[in-house]
Amino acid sequence: LWYHDHSLGMTRLNVYAGMAGFWIVRDDVEDSLNLPGPAPRLRDEPETKYFEIPIAIQDRSFNADGSLFYPGSRTFFDGYDGPFIPDSSVPPIWNPEFFGDTMVVNGRTWPYLEVEPRKYRLRLLNGCNSRFLILKTDRPLTFHQIGSEGGLLPDAPVALTQLLMAPAERADVIVDFSSFEPGDEIILLNLGPDSPFGGLPVDPEDQADPETTGQVMKFKVVELTGEDTSEIPAELPPIEPLTTELPARDLTLNEEMDEQAGIPIAALLGTGAAGPLSWSADVTETPTSGDTEVWRILNLTEDAHPVHLHLVMFQVLDRTPFDADAYHQAQAEYLEGDKSGPPPDPKDFAEGDPVERNSWEAGLKDTV
Structure with a gap:
């Protein structure tokens, strides 16, 4: 799950300011699958190695002094500069959508994560206010998706080369870095648009700016510190389809x-x-x-x-x-x-x- 503020009329601002995060729920079935881990926990020892990583992706803009920028006028969105309420029906400060010019992961701009040449479990969240993400790496790497918002996928993981994620969507994936050598670097790219999403495919000229919002984070491969005994499960528990006779x-x-x-x-x-x-x-x-x-x-x-x-x-x-x-x-x-x-x-x-x-x-x- 993910938690976020939902104050009426202020949700967009409070989430943008940082009031959002993960709430990870586990059960015995998941624990029996020998997935990569552990994940960070409160009061862990300082040198603990983590192989399950929550990754909250957001877009932000900043003022020159490093403070968060958020538009204070409707003019920012489409250039409309009035008349506003009460001389029209247009609110003066409401922006239909907001797209920042900086990608932020777990509160850090364009960070890197040191990874060993082994399997990792990444719990991805699109925490952007408006932006759809299309995540792909700049070097061949498969996302083995095992879960989404409500837990594990049914029957088997899904192997994907890119992830389409709407705002608020989560993807629970396993990636295997074992084909890389220490010193290698992999960039997690965003091929989604810097504007409202209209569906797939996204024309190359409409994709995010490759110098800014087209890059999310970097993985830096370091030396392996121990044997990787975790697995990408061949099977996952089934989910019974919902059925009803009630009208839609x-x-x-x-x-x-x-x-x-x-x-x-x-x-x-x-x-x-x-x-x-x-x-x-x-x-x-x-x-x-x-x-x-x-x-x-x-x-x-x-x-x-x-x-x-x-x-x-x-x-x-x-x-x-x-x-x-x-x-x-x-x-x-x-x-x-x-x-x-x-x-x-x-x-x-x-x-x-x-x-x-x-x-x-x-x-x-x-x-x-």
């Missing part, structure tokens, strides 16, 4: 616009039946304890957008391409009418068959 819920991600200025002013959640809803609206999702439900999340915004739930885990089913503009129009007509029938069915606006979830999304998750 349709939830929407919406972007509210100032039509005169032509710019976004708010991101709102909503439902298929009620449309966009404010924070103060009545609760719409009231599942009964013990029930399993299918939630169909419709992204009606321009960008890919992570959905992060608290205190519950879910299983990703699939993704279906659909005509968002046509659905949005049909929903608007339904909301403006007498609502005598059912709201629009997203399946009627599908533009292809459902796309199966990615292999690394097969476990229990809280972010997608």
Whole structure:
């Protein structure tokens, strides 16, 4: 798990200022797999060797004196300099998204980690406010992903050459540095964009600045100090698929616009039946304890957008391409009418068959 502040109206600032970290939960099944370790613990001896490393990746910007920079005006985001509330609907300080120009790992800018030529377990967190990460190394290295937010993946690890991580996503991976020699250096790169993520593939000209945000950290290979007896497991415990006979819920991600200025002013959640809803609206999702439900999340915004739930885990089913503009129009007509029938069915606006979830999304998750 990861903990982070969630004060209403201040989350982005408090997380940006540093109020975030890991909360690692273990069980006997995981402990029986002979994974690389140990991880850092309170009151460890000073010379303890660690082979399980939590890595929280964030992007930040700094003032000349080293203090954190965060934009104090909407102008920073898109150049809009007014009019603001009350002369328009545009908030003066709210920025739709923020992208820093410096990569920070565990609170340090562009750090390095000394690694021995052996296996390591890396627990990766995308702790950025807005940035999607595409992590890859500059020398051939495989990420053997064994887990995500809710624990171990089912059945077997997934071998990947790069990791796509939305804000709040975690990836539990094993990497094997045994093919490298002492003195070798490996750079962990970020091939994601310096702007809102629109999906894969990312055009090379849209990738992060290779001199700054395109680099995350460095691994420096040092001498092996002892035999590596840890393993990359061939098998992982199965996870029973969730099933239900209950009807699906349709939830929407919406972007509210100032039509005169032509710019976004708010991101709102909503439902298929009620449309966009404010924070103060009545609760719409009231599942009964013990029930399993299918939630169909419709992204009606321009960008890919992570959905992060608290205190519950879910299983990703699939993704279906659909005509968002046509659905949005049909929903608007339904909301403006007498609502005598059912709201629009997203399946009627599908533009292809459902796309199966990615292999690394097969476990229990809280972010997608």
